[in-house]
Amino acid sequence: MLIAVGTFGLAVWGSRGARTTSDFLLARRMVGVERNAAAIAGEYLSAASFLGIAGLLLKDGIEALWYPIGYTAGYLALILFVAAPLRRSGAYTLPDFAQVRLDSGRVRTLATVLVVLIGWLYLVPQLQAAGVTLSTVTGISYAGGIVLVAIVVLVGVLSGGMHVVTLVQAFQYGVKLFAIAVPVFVLFFAFLGHDAQHRRGLDEPTSPVFERATTVHIETDVRLRVTRAVWVKVLSGPGPERLSGPVRQDEPTGGTVYLTPGMHSVSADSELRFPEGSAVPVVADAEPNNRAWLSPQDGDSYELFETYSLILSTFLGTMGLPHVLVRFYTNPTGHSARRTTLVVLGLLGLFYLFPTVLGVLSRFYVPQLLVTGETDAAVLLLPTAMLQGWPGELVGAITAAGAFAAFLSTSSGLVMSVSGVLFTDLLPGKLANFRLVALGSCILPAALAVIAIGRDISQSVGLAFAMAASTFFPLLVLGIWWRGLTAVGAMSGLVVGGGLVLLAVFTGAFLGDGYGWWSAVLLQPAAFTVPLAFAVTVLVSKLTSRGVPENTGRVMLRMHTPDRLGFTRDRSADHHAAEHDEPATVPNRSNGRHRLRGGRRRRR
C-alpha cells in the first residue's frame, strides 16, 4: 500500500513540470543515461519477473532458469542490432519507424494494430498478477484488485505523462531490487540456520513432503499427479476424484481418502488436509520428482524444443515490446541509447540473481502451492512460511510491496505506450484525446484479466514475447540493416508472423492442456513462426524489389552515421517548429546533435 501511495505521490509531484504535447510523450529526451537505464529496467521487471520466475522454478525446476536468461539477453539483441540506429531514425514509436523507413501508411496502420495487440497481451497478465497479489495479501476479491490497480495506473499515467513515468520507473527499479534482495538474504540465512535435511532431500528421486500438517484450499479445478500414496482428509467441498489409479475411501463419514499413485482431479472449493511428512501431490504440469527437478537431463525431447523456442522468443521479442522501445526515444542520441542499454544489462543481471534463490527455497517451504497450482504466489507466501512472528510478516510485507511495484510500473508503462501509439495514430491533436485513449487502453485489458482468472501469468507473457519476436523482429532488423526491404514485404512478414502466433494461441486454447509435441509447439510457437516470418519478409521483398522506397539511402545514412556528424533528423523538433510560434520551447538541442547546416559550419 505504501508503494501505491509513494508512486501516486511522485506522479502528482512530477506532473507539475510537463505541459505541452511533446513534453508529455517524450519528456524532451533529456533524461540521463543512468536514470533512463534504471527506468527501462524498472519498467521491464514486471510481475512475470518478480513473481513468475520463482513460481516457475518451484514448478518446473532448472528449465525455468531460461526465463531470466532470455529476459536479459533480449537487451543484448537490442544493443547489437537495434538501439542506436533506431534512436537515430528519429521515430517516436514502432509505427513511426515503419513510416520513416518504408514510407507507407498501410504498414504503419498494421504496425499500430500489432503494437496495441502486443501491449494488451502483456497488460493482461500484469493485471492478473495484481488481482492475485491483492487477493492474497489483503483479502479483497480478485476482480476488485484488478479494478483498483487499473485505476491507480490510469491516474498515474494521466496526471503526468512520460516525464513523471520516467521518474517513477527509475524509483521503481530501486524498490524492486530492494524488495527482492532483502528477503533473499534474510531467508537464506534462516535456511542455513535450519537443519540440513532439506538439502539432502533434493537429491532423492522423490516428491517434496509437507514439513508439518497442512491445510490446502483449492480455488480452481486442478489435476493432481500422485507419485507416492498419501492419506488426505477432506475438510469441505467435493474432494479428489479418480482419473487413473484407485481412490480408496476408508471411512465414508470421516472423509479420509487414500490417494494411490496416478492422476486425480480435485474440484474447486475443496479443502484438503495433509498429515505431517506426507508426500506432496503436484499439479499435472509440475515436476513431481525432486531429483528430476534439480538436474537438466530428464524430460522428453519436446522439452528441449520448448527451451529453445523460449530462448528465441525472449531473445528476439524484447525489441518488439512497445513499452521497451518507447523508452529509447528518451535518449538524446543514438550513442547514449546504446550506453543506456548496456547499463540496463547490468541492472537486469543483478536483479535476476535473486528470484532463483526464492524459487529454490519455495520448493522446501511452500509445497502446498504445487497442490493448488497457484505457484505465482510463492514469493509472497515464502517469508511467513519460513519465519515465525513479526520477522516473517515484515519480510512478507516487503515482497508484497515489490510485487505491487512490479505490476504497477509495467502496466503504467504499457498503458502509456499503447495509448501513445493510439493517440498519435488515431486521434491526434489535443491532450483531452490522449486521456480518452488512455482510459480505453486500460479498460479492455482489465476486463480480459477479470475473465482470465486462473491462467498462468508466465504463459500470457511468453505469448506477448512470441508475438513481438514474430512480427517486429523482422521489421526492425531488416529495416535497419537491409536496403532491400519493401513495404509489401514488411506487411507480409507482419501478417504471417502475427497470424501464425494468433493461430497457435487460439488452437491451444481450443485444445486445452496437453502434453507432447503438439502442445509444446502451440505453447512456444516462436521457433517456427520467427524464422518463417523473417523468410517471408525477405522473399516478398525480393519479389517486389521495384518497390524499394526511394529515400532508403537517406534513411540508412541517418540511422548509421555517428551522431556528431549531424545527419540525425529529429521529429520532435519539426513538430515543435510547426506547432509553436516560439522556437524557444526546444532548449538544449546542441549536445552533439546538429542539423546539417550547423554541422557544416562547425570547426574541428
Added chain:
Amino acid sequence: MTSSRTSASQQRPPRRKRVVLADRRGERRVPRAIIDLEDQSSMGEAMVRGLVRAQLRTSLLLAGVSVLVLGGLPLLLRWVPVLSEIRLWSIPLPWLVLGVLPFPFILLIGYIATREAERHEREFAELVQR
C-alpha cells in the same frame, strides 16, 4: 559576435558601423565527404555501405558467439550428465552455470559490442572529417 555589438549600441548614441553577417575568411572549407554523403553521390553511398557492413559484421559475430555459448548449454547439460554431479559449495554446477554465469557473460558481450560499434563510428567520423 554580432549580437554583442547590437547590445552595446543600445547604451551609447548610435554610431555608424560596418555590419558583418558572415566572415568568409574564418570559415573552414566544408569537408568534401559531408557533401558527398548529403548528396548521396556514389562516393558517399559507398562510405555508408562500408560503415553499415562493418557494424553488421561485428554484431553478427558477437550474436553468433553468444548464441553458440548460451544455445549450447541446454544440449551440453543434457548430454554430459557428469556435469550435474559436480558441486561447488554444495550447489550443483548446472544451477550455477544457468543461474549466475549467463548474466556477466551477456554484460561482457554487450560491453564489447558497444565498444566496437563506437570504434567503427569514430573511424567513420574521422574519415569523413578529414
